[in-house]
Amino acid sequence: MSFHLRPEHELDALTDDELIAYIRGARDAGHPDAARLALQILVFGHWDLVVARLRMKLPPHVVEDVAGDVIASAITSSFAGESVGEFRAWLTTILRRAIADFYRDRARTIATGPLPGDDEDHPVREPASPDHAGYVQTQVVIQSVLDELRDDHRAVVEVVVMQGRSAEDACADVPGMTADNAYQIARRFRLRLAEALEGDNG
Secondary structure, eight states, rough: OOOOOOOOOHHHHHHHHHHHHHHHHHHTTOOOOHHHHHHHHHHHTTTTHHHHHTTTTTTTGOOOOOOHHHHHHOOOHHOSSSSHHHHHHHHHHHHHHHHHHHHHHHHHHTSSSSSOOOOOSSSSOOOOOOOOTTTHHHHHHHHHHHTOHHHHHHHHHHIIIIIIOOOOHHHSSSSTHHHHHHHHHHHHHHHHHHHHHHHHHO
């Protein structure tokens, strides 16, 4: 069966099963960029689920940061499964690793804190900087890519990419925006974000 490249607005309308089949077909046909775009759409579509699961495990003030780390890890990784079940298991593995990293970092911070007996004559030692290279740095990268956008494009990205809503919704929120333009803005943002994250991890 031959593989046909699809525009982003068609990918946005696919189910998880259809996206996974498209990813597999794109890779088999030698279209890694198409596979990557479809994976980004698939992963971003699970943002709310990732946040909901993290809220059950982490302090509220770090949930958004760690969610960003999970999503970034997923879109810069390679998913080789063939079913929604495999995808969810793969995403769960990334999510659990991020939670474990958070608590490992916090334990390290506590362990390297002030020693008993520190006083004014012997100032408390500064705790070692926790290794937040994952979720904190990811959040910095996401924010930096968002900051590159002008206001109307950023509003589109917030709706289509971050909130997982349709390009038509973005048109309703951004005066003068068309659905085609919204799709293109979202696509460029996803590609730019993946490029920035890979550069940061390189």
